[in-house]
Amino acid sequence: MILSVSRRTDVPAFYGEWFLNRLKKGFVCVRNPMNGRQISRVELTPGRIEAIVFWTKNPAESFLEKLNIMEEKGYRFYFQFTLTPYGADIEPGLPPKKEICGRFRRLARQIGRDKVVWRYDPILFNDTWTPEEHRRRFAAYAETLAGSSDTCVISFLDVYPAIRKRLTDAGIREPSPGQIKETASALAETAAVFGLRLETCAETVDLESAGIAHGRCIDPQRIARLTGRPLPFRKDKGQRPACGCTESLDIGTYGTCPHGCLYCYARRNDGSRTACDVHSPLLCSVIRPGDTVTDCRRR
Numbered sequence: 001m002i003l004s005v006s007r008r009t010d011v012p013a014f015y016g017e018w019f020l021n022r023l024k025k026g027f028v029c030v031r032n033p034m035n036g037r038q039i040s041r042v043e044l045t046p047g048r049i050e051a052i053v054f055w056t057k058n059p060a061e062s063f064l065e066k067l068n069i070m071e072e073k074g075y076r077f078y079f080q081f082t083l084t085p086y087g088a089d090i091e092p093g094l095p096p097k098k099e100i101c102g103r104f105r106r107l108a109r110q111i112g113r114d115k116v117v118w119r120y121d122p123i124l125f126n127d128t129w130t131p132e133e134h135r136r137r138f139a140a141y142a143e144t145l146a147g148s149s150d151t152c153v154i155s156f157l158d159v160y161p162a163i164r165k166r167l168t169d170a171g172i173r174e175p176s177p178g179q180i181k182e183t184a185s186a187l188a189e190t191a192a193v194f195g196l197r198l199e200t201c202a203e204t205v206d207l208e209s210a211g212i213a214h215g216r217c218i219d220p221q222r223i224a225r226l227t228g229r230p231l232p233f234r235k236d237k238g239q240r241p242a243c244g245c246t247e248s249l250d251i252g253t254y255g256t257c258p259h260g261c262l263y264c265y266a267r268r269n270d271g272s273r274t275a276c277d278v279h280s281p282l283l284c285s286v287i288r289p290g291d292t293v294t295d296c297r298r299r
Contacts, residue, residue, distance in 0.1 A: 001298055002218060003044075003052045006252025008033075008266045009283070010259060012056040012079075016063030018278045023070065029281035029293065030251050039287065040296040042249060046074035050231065051223040053248065057082045057091075057259060058100050064107060076226045078115040079107065080153070080217055083145070084122075085137035086129070089170065093259035101144050108148035114225070117217070118149040121201060122263055123183065124157040126171040131183045138187050142194045152191055153215050155201040156180050160265050170262060177205060185210040202243040218245040249298055253283045 005011045011019050022028040026045050032038040052075060059079070070077065081104055084090075085097065094100065108116045120141070123134055142152075156175050159167055175183075184200075188210045191198040199215025200207060220231040223246075234247040254266050256274040261267065274284045287293065 001042075001048060002050050002223065002246065002248040003042075004218060004248040004250040004252075005052055005054050006250050007055055008250060008252030008254050009257040010056050010058070011252060011283075012054050012059035012063045014060070014256075014258060015276055015283060016060050016066070018276055018280075018283060020063075020066055020069075021278055022281065023073070023075070025281070027281065028251050029287065030249070030296075031253065031282060031285060031291075033254055037291055039282070039291050039293045041281075041293055042251065042296040049075065051226055052077035053218050054079045055082075056080070057261075058094060059103060059107065061103075064103075064110065067111060076223070078117065078222060078226065079111075080117050080119055081107070081149075082119040082121055083141060084120060085134075085141065090124075090129075090263070091259060091261045093257075093261070101141070104145060105148045113147065113149050114222075116149050118145060118152045118196075119154075119201070120152055120187070121155045122157040123154060123175070124167075124172050124263060125175055125179065126173065129172075131179055131186070134183055135186045135190070139190045142190055142196060146194050149196065151197045151199060151215075153199050153201050153217060154184065154187060154212075155203055156183075156205075157263055158202075158265075163263060163265060163267075166262055172263070180205050181207065181210070184212055188212050202240045204242045214242075214244050216244040216246060218248045220246045247298075249296065251283065253285065256284045 005019060023044055026043065028042050028044055030040045030042060054077060056079060083100055083104060104116065120138055159174050184207050188198050198212045200212055201215055201217055220233045224231045236243065236245045236247045239245055257266060276284045277286065280286050
């Protein structure tokens, strides 16, 4: 089983202690986001978990300090690390980007550049964030992060109904196919200068002519290199049709990320910190009367 930690919230930034406690206990419980009364109990032993994919925008130092313990216990993992140029108007809960760049480089030194994937994602446009500005900022970050990653994942903003109003209020608009191709081609040229492989995440636009492949954020080939064992590809049917990821199980909870990013589909609150009992088997929740707990049988 591949564990996704997590597309729904930033566990390495805010809930690292909770997650490490779950590894010690050897299991975690996950509430079904479509049916809150259904809970899956997931075994977390190293023999059960093929690999862990962490998703983060700013992993806590206290979490990074414990990664060696995970490795010693036999867990294999890599990071999808989002680093975009936006300010507090778009990403209000993040510290200065200079600080995040330093943490990115520190993580790469600690675990290896092949285990840290840079996400310049999502790319959005308004009067401030023009294609020209993205080209300039991407080049600056690529230079700053040189040698700290071998892959950069890009995607262009998808405007979901739940976030449309707040994006419209900020003057953010959906990109045209022409803007996508023009911007992606320019970023590909910069990525090549710094030895970065550029991939897209769940994009329907074909950018192969610009040297940009359709990526797999949860990538069986990368995981096979980590573990030394081949991993079969099983398309994750729970993701968007254009998503190339292999099947995984996400243990996060929607509406629990204090970053409060304007474009985030998982955002459900005002950006305040959600209470979390670090000893609970559930993230930011507890098992209640009427809940049904069943063992997860997923491979």
